[in-house]
Amino acid sequence: MSDEEIINEEEEGNKEEEEKNDEEKAKEEEEKKEEEEQVEGIVLTPEVLIPKLSILDTAFDMEYSYTKLQMNEAEIKDAAILENYPHLRFISLAKNALRKVPWVAKMTSAVYIDLHGNAIKELPEFTEIPDLITFNLTSNRIKSIPTLPFPSLDKLDLSSNLIRTITDSAFAQITNLKALILTGNKITKITTEMFKGLGNLERLMLDQNEIKTIDPNLLATFTNLKVLNLNENKIAKLAPFDNPPPNLVELHISSNAVEDIKELQHFKPLANLTTLVFSGNAVPQEDEYRLVLIDSMPWLKKIDEDEVTDEDRESSKEFIEQKKAEEEERRKEEEAERRHQEEEEEAERRHREEEEEAERQRRKEEGGDEEEEPKEEVEEDAKEENDGDQEEEANEDAEEEANDDE
Structure with a gap:
């Protein structure tokens, strides 16, 4: 990636972050404005409340207490009066206009509480509610979760709140929990610490969040987990599912950002999985991943919305055999190409050595001729000098003979 592409990518990322921050800021301002506006609705008073209460006998002495309140879609904006009715067991105030619910912490006898479809932004600090079995807070504006001593x-x-993070202690005291639904929030990551104490959990719904990463040890936390839903998040890389829960039978991870079909190998340790939903990811070989999964996880009974049939298994077998044959052919071609390249490199090396040797011989021969040429000249000069000496001696002898004759 070039520097320019990196810069452009960073600028796009910054722009997206700014837009996201602007959207969040606008949303917060809108929420603040809504808070400041006069809330329409009714305040729960004894006159309104008492006709809606159910009365049950509680003992042989015919004593009684109010145990049930159901006032859904009643435009209630304030239910503070319920602090005076701590013996209520069943409370349903769904689809009202409640924003603050401090009284909920006083419902220490409650077994069932349904407050879905209100405008609650914050939960109170709770004391123990020992018998509470079901707590429905879906479709509110809750951003954080306090410790829940239930x-x-x-x-x-x-589900359908504004939760971004979960504190390590939030679920530590709900050790009997079987189903935790966090669908449609703003959660970006999940860790083992967030779910401490949930060893009995059977269903964990985390779909429609903004999760990008998964703690590799996450599943080891849930020894009894049967269903995990991670649909519609932003997961691109899958962590190895080491030490998977032995009872996990359904995994939903569709409509994420997985692009590499090799990521499917991380599902292999899930030996008891029967249903895997993976559609809607960005794998290029989208038509192949089903066949790959059937081969690597033959125990699967359902992939996406379709049952795994004997015909599917046969198609998977043929597909894998074909892929292996193609891979072997590709390997042979690559090996032949490698050998050919090595041979070419060896031939080039030999040719280069031969040229270098020829060049050395040529230079050697040229160097020898230059050395012999001065030697011949010296011998020739010596010969001429010797001939001159002999001629001079002959002249001297002739002169001496002439003098003797005289």
């Missing part, structure tokens, strides 16, 4: 709680629904 030892008997079986189902907690916090």
Whole structure:
């Protein structure tokens, strides 16, 4: 990636972040404005409340207490009066106009509380509600979760809120929980610490969030987990599912950002999985991943919306054999190409060595001729000098003979 592309990518990322921040800021301002406006609705008074209460006998002495309140879609904006009715067991105030619910912490006898479809932004600090089994808070504006001391709680629904993070202690005291629904929030990551104490959890719904990463040890936390839903998040890389829960039978991870079909290998340790939903990801070989999954996880009974048939298994077998044959052919071609390249490199090396040797011989021969040429000249000069000496001696002898004759 070039520097320019990196810069452009960073600028786009910054722009997206700014737009996101602007949207969040605008949303917060809108919420603040809504808070400041006069809320329409009714305040729960004894006159309104008492006709809606159910009365049940509680003992042989015919004593009684109010145990049930159901006032859904009644435009209630304030239910503070309920602090005076701590013996209520069943409370349903769904689809009203409630924003603050401090009185909920006083419902220490409650077994069932349904407050879905209100405008609650914050939950109070709770004291123990020992018998609470179901708590429905879906479709509110809750951003954070306090510690929930509900030892008997079986189902907690916090879907369609504004939750971004979960504190490590939030669920530590709901050890009996079987179903945790966090669908449609703003959660960006999940860690084992967030879910401490949930060893009995069977269903975990985290779909429609903004999760990008998964703690590799996450599933080891849930020894009894049966269903995990991670649909519609932003997961691109899958962590190895080491130490998977032995009872996990359904995994939903569709409509994420997985692009590499090799990521499917991380599902292999899920030996008891029967249903895997993976559609809607960005794998280029979208038509192939089903066949790959059937081969690597032959125990699967359902992939996406379709049952795995014997015909599917046969198609998978043929597909994998074809892929192996193609891979072997590709390997042979690559090996032949590698050898050919090595041979060419060896031939080039030899040719280069031969040229270098020829060049050395040529230079050697040229160097020898230059050395012999001066030697011949010296010998020739010596010969001429010797001939001159002999001629001079002959002349001297001739002169001496001439003098003797005289």
